[in-house]
Structure formats: structure tokens, C-alpha cells
Amino acid sequence: MHDIESYLESAQRPVDPILLELEQQGHRDEIPIVSRSTGRLLSVLVACMQANRILEIGTAYGYSTLWMALALPPAGKIWTIDPDNDRTAVATQYFERAGVRDQIDLMNQPALEILPLFPQRNLDIIFIDADKAEYEEILELSLPLLKLSGLVVVDNLLWGGRVAQKPHKDDDETVKAIRKFNKTFLNHPSLDATLLPLGDGTGIGSRIR
Numbered sequence: 001m002h003d004i005e006s007y008l009e010s011a012q013r014p015v016d017p018i019l020l021e022l023e024q025q026g027h028r029d030e031i032p033i034v035s036r037s038t039g040r041l042l043s044v045l046v047a048c049m050q051a052n053r054i055l056e057i058g059t060a061y062g063y064s065t066l067w068m069a070l071a072l073p074p075a076g077k078i079w080t081i082d083p084d085n086d087r088t089a090v091a092t093q094y095f096e097r098a099g100v101r102d103q104i105d106l107m108n109q110p111a112l113e114i115l116p117l118f119p120q121r122n123l124d125i126i127f128i129d130a131d132k133a134e135y136e137e138i139l140e141l142s143l144p145l146l147k148l149s150g151l152v153v154v155d156n157l158l159w160g161g162r163v164a165q166k167p168h169k170d171d172d173e174t175v176k177a178i179r180k181f182n183k184t185f186l187n188h189p190s191l192d193a194t195l196l197p198l199g200d201g202t203g204i205g206s207r208i209r
Contacts, residue, residue, distance in 0.1 A: 062091025
């Protein structure tokens with residue numbers, strides 16, 4: 001697998017220097033960020049859809065936000081939610097340096113408080129990378145905001161491969177929550193969804209009703 005990853009990385013265009021710097025800081029500070037391959041996927045999805053309206057739930061240092069923001073069309077907008085002021089302060093610095101701050105609306109509140117009142121509709125993409133125990137509730141609150149044919153993308157659905165292991169009574173609560181969410185997500189009546197072994201497990205679903 002290492003050889004495949006090395007080949008794929010060498011075959012693709014270099015990462016934008018500011019993304020690379022942010023990636024390195026995230027790893028150095030041990031802040032959870034999406035894999036580089038997941039970031040590339042998000043960028044491609046934004047570009048191919050010409051996505052103008054994106055909601056992100058879970059900003060952290062803004063690594064995934066920045067991947068999407070750099071692919072936005074000129075009129076594009078990202079609303080991103082994270083209650084951690086210290087982490088999002090770091091994100092804001094990178095957004096400003098990358099010249100995309102005006103396209104990003106950052107909300108420092110818990111997602112479950114914001115989503116029931118969130119005024120935007122007909123979103124093109126919703127990206128979820130937040131508290132795993134809240135994934136199911138976040139999904140149900142988010143889907144009505146998504147346009148038909150819009151995409152919901154979810155990170156960490158394999159959780160280091162642990163969700164694929166045989167269930168055990170000693171499994172931690174996060175593993176249990178993700179297993180439960182995966183069943184809901186992949187069988188949701190409003191979604192045509194799949195789970196890719198990309199990064200730490202990337203779920204993609206298109207709203208069909």
C-alpha cells in the first residue's frame with residue numbers, strides 16, 4: 001500500500017504551499033485533519049460541481065475548508081461550524097493568507113445548536129467531520145438543507161479500520177457510533193450513498209429525495 005500511495009502522490013500536481021504548511025502544522029499540533037487524498041477529493045468535487053454553496057461541520061484548523069475554498073468559483077461561499085475558538089483562530093489566519101477569507105463564514109457555536117436555525121437552503125455540498133457521536137443527528141438536521149442531487153460527504157467512517165473488525169463488547173463508544181451511523185448513512189432513504197476506503201473512510205451520498 002505504501003508503494004501505491006507514493007506513486008499516487010508523485011503522479012499528482014504538487015500541493016499548494018499554504019495547504020502544505022497548514023497540513024504540517026496540523027500534524028505537528030496533533031489536530032485531526034482529513035487526509036491529503038480526502039482533501040484532493042473535496043477539491044475535485046467542488047470544481048466539477050461548480051459548487052457555490054457549501055456547509056462544513058467541523059472546521060478545526062481549516063485544512064479541509066481551505067482545500068474546498070481554493071476550488072470555489074468566484075461567487076462561491078463556505079459556511080463552516082466549529083465551537084473551538086482557538087482552533088478556528090488558526091484557521092482564520094490561513095484563510096486570510098490564502099486570500100479566501102471573504103468567501104468563508106465561520107460560526108463558533110455547537111453544530112447541533114446552529115443547524116436547526118441555519119437559514120441557507122439548496123446547498124451544493126455538505127461536509128461532515130465533527131463529533132462522531134453526533135453524526136446521525138447532524139445528518140438528519142443537514143439533509144433538508146441540501147439540494148436534490150447535492151452531495152453529503154462524511155469523514156472518518158472507517159476509524160483506522162476498527163469499525164471493520166468484528167464487534168466486541170470492549171469496543172469504545174466512537175467505534176459503536178460510527179458503525180451505527182454507517183448503517184444509517186448507506187441505507188438512508190434520501191440518499192444514494194457509498195463508502196470509499198479513502199483516507200480514514202470517506203462516505204459520499206447524493207440526495208435523491
